[in-house]
Amino acid sequence: MSVHVPTSLTEAIDLLVANPTARLLSGGTDTMVEVNFNRSKPESVIALRRIAALREYTVDSDRIVIGAGVPYAMMEKGPLAAALPALAAAARTVGSPQIRAAGTLGGNLGTCSPAGDGLPVLAALDATINLRSPRGPRAVPFAEFMTGVKRNSRAVDEIIESVSISPTTGFQDYAKVGVRNAMVISVASVCFVHDTGSSSVRIALGAVGPTIIRAREAEQWLQSQVDASQQLPSHDKLVAEFAQRVAAAARPIDDHRSTAAYRRHAIEVLARRLYLRSTQ
Amino acid sequence: MTETTAFYELNVNGSRREVRDSWIGESLLYVLRERLGLMGSKGACEQGECGSCTVMLDGDAVCSCLVLSASAVGSEILTVEGLAPNGEPSDVQRAFVDQGAVQCGFCTPGLIVAVHHLLDNNPDPTMIEVKEALSGNICRCTGYGRIFAAVETVVAVRKGARS
Numbered sequence: 076m077s078v079h080v081p082t083s084l085t086e087a088i089d090l091l092v093a094n095p096t097a098r099l100l101s102g103g104t105d106t107m108v109e110v111n112f113n114r115s116k117p118e119s120v121i122a123l124r125r126i127a128a129l130r131e132y133t134v135d136s137d138r139i140v141i142g143a144g145v146p147y148a149m150m151e152k153g154p155l156a157a158a159l160p161a162l163a164a165a166a167r168t169v170g171s172p173q174i175r176a177a178g179t180l181g182g183n184l185g186t187c188s189p190a191g192d193g194l195p196v197l198a199a200l201d202a203t204i205n206l207r208s209p210r211g212p213r214a215v216p217f218a219e220f221m222t223g224v225k226r227n228s229r230a231v232d233e234i235i236e237s238v239s240i241s242p243t244t245g246f247q248d249y250a251k252v253g254v255r256n257a258m259v260i261s262v263a264s265v266c267f268v269h270d271t272g273s274s275s276v277r278i279a280l281g282a283v284g285p286t287i288i289r290a291r292e293a294e295q296w297l298q299s300q301v302d303a304s305q306q307l308p309s310h311d312k313l314v315a316e317f318a319q320r321v322a323a324a325a326r327p328i329d330d331h332r333s334t335a336a337y338r339r340h341a342i343e344v345l346a347r348r349l350y351l352r353s354t355q
Numbered sequence: 356m357t358e359t360t361a362f363y364e365l366n367v368n369g370s371r372r373e374v375r376d377s378w379i380g381e382s383l384l385y386v387l388r389e390r391l392g393l394m395g396s397k398g399a400c401e402q403g404e405c406g407s408c409t410v411m412l413d414g415d416a417v418c419s420c421l422v423l424s425a426s427a428v429g430s431e432i433l434t435v436e437g438l439a440p441n442g443e444p445s446d447v448q449r450a451f452v453d454q455g456a457v458q459c460g461f462c463t464p465g466l467i468v469a470v471h472h473l474l475d476n477n478p479d480p481t482m483i484e485v486k487e488a489l490s491g492n493i494c495r496c497t498g499y500g501r502i503f504a505a506v507e508t509v510v511a512v513r514k515g516a517r518s
């Protein structure tokens with residue numbers, strides 16, 4: 076095993092080209108558990124934590140760019156939380172303060188677990204993943220980036236540089252269910268965005284399929300029922316049908332964390348809960 | 356697969372410390388305890404769940420079990436030993452003792468680092484903020500009441516010292 080600690084993105088890309096099988100290490104919260112328990116022993120590691128440019132973010136009126144190395148702790152408050160309340164809510168549910176000081180969106184995207192807490196937010200906000208390689212930059216919509224359980228379309232010579240998000244107006248929030256209230260991996264999670272600016276609703280589901288799932292049929296149905304440029308109505312029948320349609324989009328399985336039936340039920344409850352929060 | 360050993364230097368508690376003949380994949384926790392003889396940070400879960408290995412890395416409170424030691428080259432590492440450099444307990448350590456917040460003691464070093472980190476960044480936290488800041492440090496003895504009392508004591512004493 077060899078360890079490289081580059082201090083610039085250019086240096087990191089050169090190292091990756093020279094060591095194409097290297098494990099890219101961000102906050103270490105996934106990889107180090109595997110290493111500590113002898114589940115994996117990467118031949119080569121490129122640690123990205125000392126690349127200052129990856130830890131920067133910008134919040135402009137038309138675009139928010141978050142460096143791949145920005146830790147969750149920086150999304151929980153300040154300008155990022157103000158611009159992206161759903162991301163702040165998701166960040167706050169990640170592990171403990173110690174994990175949130177280390178874990179990053181780049182790491183979440185690199186691992187691409189369906190239970191990754193940042194990912195439903197990126198899906199619902201139609202985020203773009205910005206990759207860089209010796210061939211230059213490449214921008215990939217999140218929906219095309221995550222391709223399966225712990226699979227993504229990052230090429231072997233690409234490093235995840237940042238995530239770009241267009242701000243929305245109106246409501247956005249994230250909620251998850253786990254086996255307890257803190258320090259827990261999602262059993263089911265939902266990000267709901269109601270953008271009055273574009274008269275659209277967007278809802279993404281985590282931990283209930285091989286990838287993050289956008290409930291597009293439910294989104295389109297709701298948009299046909301309401302005026303999405305205004306606050307959403309809260310009558311029971313509409314909310315119930317929306318939540319059922321969202322739950323129908325889930326593709327959950329039984330595993331060591333939960334059952335498919337419970338996960339589908341949890342999605343319905345979370346969809347209803349977030350919808351109702353948006354009307355308050 | 357090669358078992359690369361390595362030589363590198365870490366900045367621990369303000370001193371340059373040489374790490375020799377270690378496996379390059381070792382966690383910072385392992386290196387602190389087994390290579391550098393700093394036994395204050397405790398190893399329990401080795402997966403970031405319990406907080407007993409908490410150290411400050413460039414000012415952030417993190418689980419040292421999840422830091423690849425060789426990747427911490429060039430960073431400032433502060434362990435619980437660095438909070439009592441001359442063997443004199445810090446105000447937080449003193450308050451833990453006075454309030455009976457130390458029982459079996461295994462979680463204590465991680466909690467001490469987490470409390471220092473909290474109060475360095477937020478000198479007058481609400482109880483909710485205290486609970487959230489310490490939510491990554493698991494204690495199975497105290498029920499946390501005496502730990503929160505110790506934090507309140509430090510906040511009050513430091514506030515008095517400032518006014």
